[in-house]
Amino acid sequence: MRICLVGPAHPYKGGGALHTTELAHRLAARGHEVAVESWRAQYPALLYPGRQTVSAPEGEPFSATRRELSWNRPLGWWRAGRRMGAAADLVVVTVLIPAQAVPYLGVLAGVGRRARTLALCHNVLPHERRRGDAALMRTLVRRVGAVLAHSPEQARTARGLVGERVPVRWAPLPPHLPRARDAGPVPAAGGGPRRRLLFFGIVRPYKGVDVLLRAFARSAPADVGLTVAGEFWGGSRELRDLAAELGVADRVGFREGYVPADELPGLFAEADALVLPYRSATASQNVHLAHEHGLPVIATRAGALADQVADGKDGLLCAPDDVDDLADALRRFYSPGEAERLRAAVRPADPGPPWEAYIDELLG
Template sequence: MKIAILSPFYPYRGGIASFSNRLYQEFQGTEGVEVSAFSFSLLYPSFLFPGKTQYVEGENSSLSLQSERILNSVNPLSWLSTAKAINKYNPDVVIVAYWMPFVAPALGTICRLLDNKIKIISLIHNAIPHEKGFFDKIFAKYFFEKCDSFIVLSEPVKDDLEKLIPQAKVLVTPHPIYDHYKERISKSEACKLLGVNVDKKNLLFFGLIRDYKGLDLLIESMSYLDDSYQLIIAGECYGDFQKYQQLIDQSPLKDNIKVFEQYIPDDMVTTLFSAADVLVLPYRDATQSGVVAVSYQMELPMIATNVGALGETISMSATGIVVEVSPEAISEGIKSYFENDTQVYLDNVQTEKKRLSWLNFAQSLQLFLRE
């Protein structure tokens, strides 16, 4: 089988690029599969990108691969050349990553220019974005209408997709773990590297900071906890961090809240998860979460709000505690977690880690693609 993947790839940073890099590597090592990567020459114009940089800073051999960087998201001429390059490669299947309406005009146009014999499969991370806009469904449908079938990572994404494409042929398969990070180190060593207190019950908030992720709720929940708890916030803020800083300054446990407001490189990911006793996901809205996949790899149990697929995933696997969306409920969940036998959660996380391997994920995709 000959497969093309159209997606952001290294040196772009972020979950979509990391996911596509790892999928490429898995296909590349599979007998009977030939794969080629087609990436972006320009993903977001700089004035539209809310972060500090779109690119991985420094070398990262675990992510590096050869891709054809050809697609400019805002230049229609490049859409023509991208379709031409994929047609020249002549794959049986093209897998197109989709995560937001901004890229839908480019992807939808490219799909309309591909040879009819090429099957188009969209791997959808989010069918409808968490932060919704007026043209979201129109743009998404423009792309989805040209796809032969779809791969989604959770039932809520499938539900969103079927509202736009009712007869869609869909494979639902859970998000595999991110397994390119280094192994955990001791908590004491990690806390020393981060400059945080090793004797506290360490709560970790990890990943991009956006309104729907509910960091404000977690900061407010610290008011209901005692001095034995410490919150570590790690991630780049897409927006103004000042509103979170004000909440921290007003918190009675402000000295127990440590902030690393930055893009987190891979080595620091390992350090953060090693320092933590539990990951907290206080989301207001969610489908699936790539952060959960990191937590399984790092063997760290979770406390999550009951939204999207988050609550169901963690509840069914018993890999943590599920709470309602409020500071009070989050604080009660945190207390309950440490009052229980945490080894039970850890054992279940290790079981899920084995189940959510990239080998299992790639095999499911191959069966679906061959159909």
């Protein structure tokens, strides 16, 4: 089959670009003829004012990648769609934010009826919604031939937007982890407790870092530290002030900015566990990333996190947006021998079977 994937790819950073690239490689390995249509900018500067690219690839780039789509050239959207419709049997538009619906409608208009179309939705609707998000996504998903979501909850949301007009399928998001191109195997974790916890990822309100700070202040042993690492949406001042108010500012380190792939092993090696205190979630690569580096995960039961963490075996689960329950999980984690027991059960995910199942759903 001739397949065109429309979405971010290297040099853009983050999980969306990694997923598009890995999907292209996996489809090509199955014998499909694959092309990637990427962007001159992953997001408009108004929506993402920070740096959008990385200098070094965080996976193997896909050679058949074009980067001609531009947010401010609407005629180019239609022209690209015409080209894709003539060259592909299936056109997949990768949806990360509702604002992408506008250029994708132009692409789909160019494709017309000459190829099958599918919206691959990382989030059908964002966790922090703005006026117009639902209207944009409703318009987009009603214009494609099928929708692929990443959880049953997201599939229900999609069905609420399209009704019976468009088939909606879902599949768990398979592993697509950042790794420096010249990196060797991830070293096995060893040694005793580091007496430090880690939050890693883009810091936004729905990620619940404020809940983590309150739980950490309440129950983490006095000799345990916390690192909050990632890009801060709106800056870190509010969380720094909260840490000071709670009396733990001297134990909480803020590592602001995108963490490139070659720095991840060192960051994870300093921690006893990754903590994901999300208020809401669809799916996260961070559980896979932690397990790849030998770390157990303390997470809420939001979204697919409860399916990725085996409670009491390779991590601990608690209720979302619940300071008391997270504080109890931190207390249990640092009870004698518990951190070591959980770490010993951690196993990296085998990406093969999840990707096979994912591609089966995508191709329908």
